Amino acid sequence: MMRLLLAGLGASTLLVTAGAPTAPPPTVVPTEPGPPGTLQSADQPLPPVGNPGTGTVEAGDFPAGGSAAYLTDVRAAGHQDFDRFVLEFEGDEVPSYRVGYVEPPITEDGSGRQVGVAGSAFLQVRVSPASGVDLSGEQPRETYTGREQLTAPGGQVITEAVQTGDFESMLAWTIGLEERVPFGVTTFSDPSRLVVDVLHQPGEDGGSGTLEPVGQGGTADVDAEATGSPVTLTDVRLGAHDGFDRIVFELAGDGEAGYEVGYTEDPRSQGSGEPVQVPGDTTLGITLTNLLLPADAPEGVPPWEGQEQLEIAGTSTLQALVADGLFEGRYSFFAGLDQRRPFAVARLSDPQRIVIDVLDREPGDGVTLGETCTSPAGYTVDHPSDWAVNAGETVPSCSRFSPQDFDVPDATDVRVAAIAFSVESVAFDRVTQERPGEQARRELTVDGRESVRIERTATGEGLWPVGTPSTRYAVRLPDGENGPRTLVADTIGLPMFDYRRNVEVLDAMIETLDLDAGTEG
Structure with missing residues (x-):
């Protein structure tokens, strides 16, 4: 991209640099804060600056007037939980700035020319009064001679950063990102730097590390x-x-x-x-x-x-x-x-x-449901053909499912099967009320009925030891002769069960649930 500058002071001067100089090797981002020259490698833990969010950040009564600050360096690099973008200036202070998301098309200040920036979201950094060229002397002095397009070595979310403006004391860089994520902004001195940290996490899961989907997923409405x-x-x-x-x-x-x-x-x-x-x-x-x-x-x-x-x-x-x-x-x-x-x-x-x-996976990926059974409680569900199913002596048939043979004892709460289905004479709202240890909740529709999927970790107040994970589905049913009814299906992460696998099987079974079958109302 050509660098465009327009000087004021009674006369307009247009200076075009017809090509960026050869870029130096990628720099290691200086520790912020830290003594001059201290380096921070990309694999050392470093907290992001500011209070990360997605809203626009402004400081210094942007755009401020006065004498321009001169850009000397631009760099970017990846860290453990974020990518960092740094603008460094001559002088003691960073001028006023505004950092915020903008919508495409991205255009160059002054010329209005459309600028291609790789990415799906675009974070624009504007600083004023600032420039990469000092026009105060008899001859223009380029204070910034680096690249006008750069990447972030070791980064995860910054696709590239492109200079999109150096016009009338307004300096602009646009950062292309894989998606809109929270960012933090701060300034440091000695030397003067504006630092923007772009988190690797979009904030949709509240944590760090590898981003996970918001739920197990299914194909039901x-x-x-x-x-x-x-x-x-x-x-x-x-x-x-x-x-x-x-x-x-x-x-x-x-x-x-x-x-x-x-x-x-x-x-x-x-x-x-x-x-x-x-x-x-x-x-x-x-x-x-x-x-x-x-x-x-x-x-x-x-x-x-x-x-x-x-x-x-x-x-x-x-x-x-x-x-x-x-x-x-x-x-x-x-x-x-x-x-x-x-x-x-x-x-x-x-x-x-x-x-x-x-x-990315297909429905029921890795799970084969080869058999169908109908319960007298009023539902039909598919299950793995090599799993054992209860016969119905103690609880209605098609209520318990497990990869191993099992017997359902009479009048006990002991868990003998990996997956359990039952129709409870309890109101849906009561079954689905929030309880201690809840980790995730998803509202969905199962066979046209209002339903909720809840992941929970036991706190020791119920049947299961502290830390025991469980996944439960609750499906609202029409009231019966004796009042409200709710279908409940769950799997428990007890030591004798393969909990992760059983959750996949339960999710696949729920997708096949037919609530208009059976012999009881």
């Missing part, structure tokens, strides 16, 4: 009701990760958006009813509810006005996300996939987000 006043859709973004692709809808407002997610064979516009062309062999329909029109967004809340079709590089699973439109508070999208795959949905906060992870 998932929905959740909206609550409170309507909200504004402020951003839609995609990301490709190891093992899954992610779709994130970010929202703003006091209320809470609802959602409906499920596969459709016939994607159509909700307003006109006309067919919607969606890339891929399979379509996942996504509808957000309780949304405001962009024109009705509260003051200071910019509504999302992105393109009709979004795509990401580095994946073969999610072909594209097509926006249908906002109609009567419902915003419809269609995700084109390479084939029918499990998906998981979660509602996250700070900021409010609805996250959909499409898993």
